[in-house]
Amino acid sequence: MVEGSSITVLKVLKDFILPLSAEEFNILEQSILSDGCRDPLIVWQKPDGTNILVDGHNRLKICQKHGLPYKIKKLGFSDMDQVKDWMLDNQMGRRNLTPDQMSYYRGVKYLSIKQAKGGYKNIQSKGQSGLSTSEVLAGQFKVSESTIKRDAKFAEGVEIIGKSNPSLKLQILSGESKIKKADIRILTEHKESDKLTFRNEADLFNKAKRIRDEILDEVEQDVKRIKAQKITKAQETLKSLEPAFLNKEDRMKKIKASIVSVINRAINDKDVTAIKELKKLIERLEGELFD
Template sequence: MVESSPVTVLKALKEFIVPLSKEEFSTLEQNILSQGCRDPLVVWQRPDGSNVLVDGHNRLKICQKHDLPYKIKKVHFADMGEVKDWMVDNQLGRRNLNPDQMSYYRGVKYLALKNSKGGYKNVLSKGQNELSTSEMLAEQFKVSESTIKRDAKFAEGVDIIGKSNAKLKFQILSGQSKVKKSDIQVLTEHKDPDRLTFKNEADLFNKAKVIRDEILDDVESKIKDVQKKKIETARAVLAEKEPAFLDRDDRLKKIKGMIVSAINKAINEKDTGAIKELKKLIDRLEKELF
């Protein structure tokens, strides 16, 4: 550990972790003023020699404000992705997270593991199947697998909000916002979530409703398509059987029309299925005539 060494603060890392509330920051400041900065700042020493701050942004701000000494602890990281993984694990290891913050960081961890080399690989023992990413995290945090997957959608939704409104993201994760979790999760279903912007809670609510309505309309449209295909299939079957319920002359006329239709389809569309159907119709015609 080195005392009061210069550190570099990156905006991307500073904003990655949910900031303290005014009350929490004030409490930390009073503790440092009375007891000093006891916990070292964690830094990532990059190849260029710079010490990038990974943990301790609030402590550094307070120490610089009051000209207090601090210590740093250098930790090796391969890249920025590894740094963020460490930061998430560090947050998840704390006991003062509220439910939404815990859900958010579990979701962030799931997405990071899932997107890196196809997900987490964890073989229990020889001959057993590997755990999926969601199964591994569910076991680690003692929650259900479905909870982990919902956490992932929540984390994605929160980050979508944060791109255009960092303040609203903070309000959601700090418990100051009344936005429903389901409204945040549904944002991930938008066709182009990167283009979404949010002015405030009301704007978010309205856009979530629009997305939900679009999903419902799409589902209803697909249901109608399925129903339409079923009706068409039923009509085709009925049309094929219909001649049996007519008198002989009408049956012959019906079969004749179907034969002509099959011939045209075979010639015009080069449809081999129509040729097979034509053979069946000729057999039926033969039975009617003889």
């Protein structure tokens, strides 16, 4: 007899966890045909009595295909976020995940906690008060905090790819793709990452390179701008130095010109140091006028 025949399958939960490869599905199917469905299906029993499938999508598919019995285990969850959090922990507790898949799931967990109301407080345990999300997860998974942050970038990049090319996303996470993780992480740095689309690996590689080049160009422009600002300040400082032979009228003209220049710098560049220079110039002007 089949227990829990009225099980609701939600696409959002079915697609939340990576699907099995054809080979993995076949192995599972042969195991169930040989030994039966030994592990119960996990369902979220809602207050209205609805049973939402949380874990066991492949087992359910196989059992329904061959008319085999299965058992269910009912769990209570407060909301969909808690369901997804349980699914992530369940997946990461399995030993057959590849390093890239584990990295992806750690990143997804980090992003889901950061986005959830209350943040990482939902997973805090005794003695962890005051820790950041990355610190908590780093301790939980025995990796560095920087690894968790890179995982988050990787997971975010994979989701960007998956929006336009789900097949490429699966190829990356199944290990069939040779795309570097650095090229996937760099996608998150694009100003309009939500509009990126990818036809294939080559297209992704080219766009990742273009994003990296654009970032380098911006950095170079920032460096040039900072250098130009320093040169301008140095020139203004030199101009403010008054030769001993200048008469009072010429000194007044130089002070006046310096005041105008510093005011413009303070307004245009929002330069706090310019305000301090302006005060000194006003003191000098006061000295010239009243000494």
